[in-house]
Amino acid sequence: xxxxxxxxxxxxxxxxxxxxxxxxxxxxxxxxxxxxxxxxxxxxxxxxxxxxxxxxxxxxxxxxxxxxxxxxxxxxxxxxxxxxxxxxxxxxxxxxxxxxxxxxxxxxxxxxxxxxxxxxxxxxxxxxxxxxxxxxxxxxxxxxxxxxxxxxxxxxxxxxxxxxxxxxxxxxxxxxxxxxxxxxxxxxxxxxxxxxxxxxxxxxxxxxxxxxxxxxxxxxxxxxxxxxxxxxxxxxxxxxxxxxxxxxxxxxxxxxxxxxxxxxxxx
Amino acid sequence: xxxxxxxxxxxxxxxxxxxxxxxxxxxxxxxxxxxxxxxxxxxxxxxxxxxxxxxxxxxxxxxxxxxxxxxxxxxxxxxxxxxxxxxxxxxxxxxxxxxxxxxxxxxxxxxxxxxxxxxxxxxxxxxxxxxxxxxxxxxxxxxxxxxxxxxxxxxxxxxxxxxxxxxxxxxxxxxxxxxxxxxxxxxxxxxxxxxxxxxxxxxxxxxxxxxxxxxxxxxxxxxxxxxxxxxxxxxxxxxxxxxxxxxxxxxxxxxxxxxxxxxxxxx
DNA sequence: GAGTATGAAATCGTATACGATCCATTGTTA
DNA sequence: TAACAATGGATCGTATACGATTTCATACTC
Numbered sequence: 001x002x003x004x005x006x007x008x009x010x011x012x013x014x015x016x017x018x019x020x021x022x023x024x025x026x027x028x029x030x031x032x033x034x035x036x037x038x039x040x041x042x043x044x045x046x047x048x049x050x051x052x053x054x055x056x057x058x059x060x061x062x063x064x065x066x067x068x069x070x071x072x073x074x075x076x077x078x079x080x081x082x083x084x085x086x087x088x089x090x091x092x093x094x095x096x097x098x099x100x101x102x103x104x105x106x107x108x109x110x111x112x113x114x115x116x117x118x119x120x121x122x123x124x125x126x127x128x129x130x131x132x133x134x135x136x137x138x139x140x141x142x143x144x145x146x147x148x149x150x151x152x153x154x155x156x157x158x159x160x161x162x163x164x165x166x167x168x169x170x171x172x173x174x175x176x177x178x179x180x181x182x183x184x185x186x187x188x189x190x191x192x193x194x195x196x197x198x199x200x201x202x203x204x205x206x207x208x209x210x211x212x213x214x215x216x217x218x219x220x221x222x223x224x225x226x227x228x229x230x231x232x233x234x235x236x237x238x239x240x241x242x243x244x245x246x247x248x249x250x251x252x253x254x255x256x257x258x259x260x261x262x263x264x265x266x267x
Numbered sequence: 268x269x270x271x272x273x274x275x276x277x278x279x280x281x282x283x284x285x286x287x288x289x290x291x292x293x294x295x296x297x298x299x300x301x302x303x304x305x306x307x308x309x310x311x312x313x314x315x316x317x318x319x320x321x322x323x324x325x326x327x328x329x330x331x332x333x334x335x336x337x338x339x340x341x342x343x344x345x346x347x348x349x350x351x352x353x354x355x356x357x358x359x360x361x362x363x364x365x366x367x368x369x370x371x372x373x374x375x376x377x378x379x380x381x382x383x384x385x386x387x388x389x390x391x392x393x394x395x396x397x398x399x400x401x402x403x404x405x406x407x408x409x410x411x412x413x414x415x416x417x418x419x420x421x422x423x424x425x426x427x428x429x430x431x432x433x434x435x436x437x438x439x440x441x442x443x444x445x446x447x448x449x450x451x452x453x454x455x456x457x458x459x460x461x462x463x464x465x466x467x468x469x470x471x472x473x474x475x476x477x478x479x480x481x482x483x484x485x486x487x488x489x490x491x492x493x494x495x496x497x498x499x500x501x502x503x504x505x506x507x508x509x510x511x512x513x514x515x516x517x518x519x520x521x522x523x524x525x526x527x528x529x530x531x532x533x534x
Numbered sequence: 535g536a537g538t539a540t541g542a543a544a545t546c547g548t549a550t551a552c553g554a555t556c557c558a559t560t561g562t563t564a
Numbered sequence: 565t566a567a568c569a570a571t572g573g574a575t576c577g578t579a580t581a582c583g584a585t586t587t588c589a590t591a592c593t594c
Contacts (some may be wrong), residue, residue, distance in 0.1 A: 047371055049359075073576070083549045085352060087579090092316075092356045096363030104314055105555050105576055134287040186391040190457065193543070236533045314577070340546070350579045355547090372546055372585050 020228040048082040052090035055080060057194055060099050060110055061199050071108040085118070086177065097193065099200075113200065119248065125194035126244035133193045134237025137227055139181040148177045152220045159214055167213060172199075174220060178227075178240070212250040219243045297390070315349040319357035322347060327366050327377055328466050338367065338375040350453045357516040364460065366467075380467065386515065392461035393511035399458045401504030404494060406448040412491055415444045426481055434480060439466075443485060445494075445507070479517040486510045 054077065055102075059065045066109075071091070077084045095102045102108045111117075150173045158167040172195060182188050223239050313321075323343065326332045346352045362369045369375045378384075418441045425434040438463060449455050473516070490506050498506075 039432075047479075049547080050371075072574090074574095084576090085355075085548055085550095089356055089359045092359040093363045096360045106557090108573070120453045122453050123451050124457070126452065127394065128457075144439045182385050184390050186387045187394065190391070190395075316577080339544090341544090351546090352578055352580095374545070375588090 018117075047086070048080070049086035049089045051072055051073070052076065052080055052082065052087045053093055056087075056094060060094075061196060063200065065110050066108050067113045067200065069110040071110065073107070090261060098197075101126070109198075118251075120257045121194060121197045122244065122248045122251075125198070126248065128187055128190040128194060129175065129179055129244060130237045130241030132182040132187045133175075133240035134233040136179050136182040136188065137182060137231070137233050137236040139183070140178070140227060144177055144181070145227055148174055148220075149224055151177065152217060152224070155213075156217050159217065164213075171216070183217070209247075209254045211251045212247060212254075215250075216243070216247065218248065297436055314353070316353035316356045317348055319343065319349065319354045320360055322465055323354075323357055323361060324366060324437070327361075328463065329528070330467065332377050334377050334380045334467065336377040338377065340374070348501070365464075378467075378534045381382065385518075388461060388464045389511065389515045389518075392465070392514065393508045395454055395461060396442065396446055396456040396511060397508030399449040399451075399454045400442075400453065400507035401500040402451060403446050403449040404498070404500050404503040406450070407445070407494060409495075411444055411448070412494055415487075418444065419484060419491070422480075423484050431480075438483070445490070476514075476521045477518045479514060479521075482517075483510070483514065486513065 056065070056071070065071065071166070073084050073087050073091070077087045091100065091102060091108050094100050095108070098111055100111050102106045151170050155167055155170045155174065158164070158170065179188070179191055182191075220243075223243060224237075226236060226239055287289070301532060306405065323338070332338065340351050340354050340358070344354045347354070358367070358369060358375050361367050362375070365378055367375045367378050418437050422434055422437045425431070425437065446455070446458055449458075463523060487510075490503075493506055
């Protein structure tokens with residue numbers, strides 16, 4: 001066994017490369033999964049595979065490629081001025097992150113967003129974001145809380161001027177402030193993925209539930225007060241999860257016109 | 268915008284392909300991420316890309332490629348009797364699922380498992396597995412509970428005969444019974460990924476904490492009683508999460524010989 | 535002797551080429 | 565006319581080829 005290890009020996013120190021101690025938090029984050037792509041070093045001209053990955057992902061998130069949209073390899077390759085091979089690799093990565101679905105000998109299309117998917121994503125996000133916010137709480141400074149409160153004020157402003165797009169953007173910003181200090185990068189990554197998933201639903205029917213926005217702003221304020229009061233991580237987690245679950249319930253009540261508890265598996 | 272959509276028109280019903288209703292739970296699961304690869308249809312000879320993916324993943328999980336192991340594209344391609352291209356795609360998928368790390372112009376190596384990683388993974392698993400178990404609880408039948416109890420009995424047997432490998436396997440089986448009925452495939456997928464991550468730590472130093480195994484079996488029994496008593500999903504979630512957190516604490520206490528609460532961010 | 539240039543080998547990255555597969559359409563038959 | 569089989573074009577899957585980059589080992593300078 002371990003045939004390869006004994007060949008072409010000298011390069012690479014074989015054996016477990018215990019790279020990085022406690023500080024190396026970024027090591028396990030899948031690259032490029034952050035909601036806001038963290039300022040890229042941009043040293044060498046990025047590999048074409050990487051370019052393709054980012055380009056396609058951006059277009060999905062921006063809505064240029066809407067759900068169900070057919071992605072043809074050759075066409076993408078042409079648009080990017082590269083050959084098909086790097087595009088295939090990009091597609092594979094995007095598939096693994098469920099930005100799109102891929103079928104053998106058929107091709108790729110942008111991941112669907114049927115209502116069921118929305119439910120699943122929101123529920124998952126309620127759990128991981130709740131946990132992330134709870135874990136993040138002890139690290140939040142007064143300045144953080146202040147910043148969050150400012151954002152929430154701006155959201156209140158959006159209500160007056162009826163600017164749902166900006167409202168949604170600010171909403172992500174608000175929550176980012178609260179969960180971004182979560183010290184566990186895995187959990188943080190899951191939260192980012194969840195939000196990314198939801199981002200591609202913008203301009204879809206899911207986003208706006210009448211009245212929910214106003215309620216949401218108030219819940220934000222309550223959450224901030226909880227944090228200021230030095231609540232336990234557990235309480236914060238529960239509140240954050242509840243906030244998201246409430247949005248989901250509002251969506252369900254609105255779309256089905258029936259009580260949310262008709263979905264028995266929601267906590 | 269949406270240039271591609273208007274070309275080569277006829278094929279594919281363009282527009283959102285709302286594929287599948289509530290029943291189509293598998294649609295969003297990244298293929299092949301299950302802990303136990305669900306019986307493959309094996310219709311056409313799997314694409315070489317897929318073969319490569321599974322082969323490499325298996326070898327990582329089985330420990331044949333241990334952490335830090337260098338994966339050379341050409342070598343893998345040779346071993347599988349394919350060219351480099353499909354192997355690259357497999358690598359990309361595995362990278363996105365963080366089975367391995369990949370560096371531009373350098374290559375891939377099996378993902379590391381430094382203690383910090385272990386902590387992060389366990390903590391994440393405590394959260395998502397706890398949630399999955401809680402959501403799964405209402406769907407568990409008496410037969411399921413019985414099966415779990417049988418498995419737990421077998422685990423108790425392993426304690427007598429000192430069979431830690433089998434113990435670990437059974438441990439996964441036990442918990443699988445309890446979380447596998449979680450109706451949210453996203454969450455379930457996260458749980459599978461977490462367990463997969465841990466699987467590659469077998470034969471590593473992390474697995475065995477003296478005394479913890481016996482305690483674990485008892486906690487299992489308590490969890491089963493909770494389920495039989497018709498506890499709320501919330502209680503079950505809390506118990507399941509606590510069970511895993513306790514394992515993590517035991518590891519921390521054992522490895523550092525200091526109190527677990529020296530890690531302030533654990534719930 | 536320590537540190538730095540240089541060259542060769544290994545390996546990765548991408549383009550191109552071509553066979554394999556699928557889908558939609560057309561043509562055929564009961 | 566409805567069901568079915570043949571056909572053709574579009575697209576995917578993979579092999580091969582070759583340039584680009586990194587890494588290691590040696591030779592050289594201070």
